[in-house]
Amino acid sequence: MxxxxxxxxxxxxxxxxxxxxxxxxxxxxxxxxxxxxxxxxxxxxxxxxxxxxxxxxxxxxxxxxxxxxxxxxxxxxxxxxxxxxxxxxxxxxxxxxxxxxxxxxxxxxxxxxRHFHAFRASETFTVVPSWETYDAAPDETVITLDPGMAFGTGDHATTSMCLKLIEKYVKPGRSVIDVGTGSGILSIAAHKLGASPIRAVDLDKVAVRVAEENFEINGCAAHIAVDTGNLLAGETEKRDVILANILAHIVDLMIDDSYKLLNENGIFVTSGIITEKEDMIVTHLEKAGYRILEISRDSGWIAVAAVKEVA
Ligand SMILES: C[S@@+](CC[C@H](N)C(=O)[O-])C[C@H]1O[C@@H](n2cnc3c(N)ncnc32)[C@H](O)[C@@H]1O
CATH class of the missing domain: 3.30.70.120 (Alpha-Beta Plaits)
Structure with missing residues (x-):
């Protein structure tokens, strides 16, 4: 055709x-x-x-x-x-x-x-298209991806800022839910850092299929449960880390639920937020009970890491 x-x-x-x-x-x-x-x-x-x-x-x-x-x-x-x-x-x-x-x-x-080639997306993560061969340096962790129709090759500012925050805040044995997984890139990164268990959800069935394929390619299909899902609706299992790189007005809808679903000292990493929406999101996060750990900025977008501190 x-x-x-x-x-x-x-x-x-x-x-x-x-x-x-x-x-x-x-x-x-x-x-x-x-x-x-x-x-x-x-x-x-x-x-x-x-x-x-x-x-x-x-x-x-x-x-x-x-x-x-x-x-x-x-x-x-x-x-x-x-x-x-x-x-x-x-x-x-x-x-x-x-x-x-x-x-x-x-x-x-x-x-x-033609436009998608291997590149270093953060300090340790290098994203490599599944159709390219790549010799990784010892300090690199490779995420192999075929994003197909799903969002998330890692070269978007929001994804790379999330990867950098994941590098910092996701530790071995921490439980993670990745909301709006797209290509599955953030879940794969969390898995490579030793997080477990991991659940990935997306509203879009195509993204769920693409994420499944990428989990297979990266040898982590057995370790990441993936399903269609609308934000945190129906989620009951407490988590140590919640990831959500979606647009600001959608992130806004899940802030209160994310706080409830996190364990004490759990961390919410979120992006997809244009700088104009920073005040709205930060105000809502603080109102919900979060303490802001850091805000990254790149190309008109922000990413936020916030902690659920319980006094
Ligand atoms: C910007 S992409 C992020 C993909 C990947 N996590 C990344 O960081 O590159 C946002 C994803 O959120 C999904 N999404 C949008 N609204 C959603 C909702 N209400 N619940 C779950 N996923 C949603 C979209 O289908 C899309 O795959």
Whole structure:
């Protein structure tokens, strides 16, 4: 079947919402290229800094590439995307352009996989696509991933900030629940650090299937229970750590439940929160009884680690 590659150029503020919009409209695989990445400089597994090729990135804002099968693509699609973006509440859309091109080679999957390569996502975790071979250095812990249609390759600021907080706060033998597991990346990281037992849930059945496959690839399927689930609804087992990288207004809905479900001195690691929503989330966390341990910031997003201290 032929595929269409749809390219969108827009400003950073739209980024948190674009994947959901494209998903609703039937996109297969979404790749986000951020102009801010070029100025960061990357460090490879041997500590050498390398530059990204500016030609691969937009000059300003973000470029989103996504893929639609001929079956899902219709003439009105570009206009539908534009209208959905322009109707976002309270989000300034200062730049917007959308275009489509044919992909003739029947190989859209490889087209978007072209953009995903092994990279160091945190101090110890290196994410390696399942189709690449990689020689890990002794200080690296490899997470092998095929994210398929699910979110979570690790190169998004929210995921890498979560990985860094997990490195710090998840200890061997701690019980974990990963809410909105996506590709399963955070659960795999927790497992590699010795956490147990681990449960992963996602509202999206496709994400649950992808996470299961990634648990298999990483040899941890027997150690992570994965299921569909809506936030913490129906969860009764107390946990030492709760992970949730979802959007701020959704995280907000689970703050009180997370506090109830945590053991004493348990830790809530959460991200998916744009800086504009920091005050709202921090105020709610403190009201629920949490003490904020730290807040990380990257590319307009924050991640929070908070502890349930019981006097
Ligand atoms: C931003 S992705 C995070 C994926 C991965 N945990 C990571 O850190 O990269 C958010 C995930 O939350 C899931 N999600 C959204 N709303 C949810 C809900 N109410 N309950 C459970 N999962 C939800 C989405 O399907 C998506 O897979």
């Amino acid at each position: 032929d595929y269409k590659e749809v390219t969108i150029l827009t400003n950073h503020e739209v980024e948190p919402f674009i994947a959901d919009i494209l998903d609703e409209l039937g996109a297969n695989g979404v790749v986000i290229e951020d102009s801010a990445e070029v100025s960061k400089g990357r460090v490879d597994s041997y500590g050498e800094i390398y530059d990204l090729n500016p030609a691969d990135y937009p000059e300003t804002g973000i470029r989103i590439r996504c893929y639609f099968s001929a079956f899902d693509y219709k003439e009105s699609l570009l206009e539908d995307i534009k209208q959905a973006v322009l109707q976002l509440h309270d989000i300034p859309v200062t730049d917007f352009a959308v275009s489509a091109a044919d992909i003739k080679d029947d190989d859209w999957e490889n087209e978007w996989k």
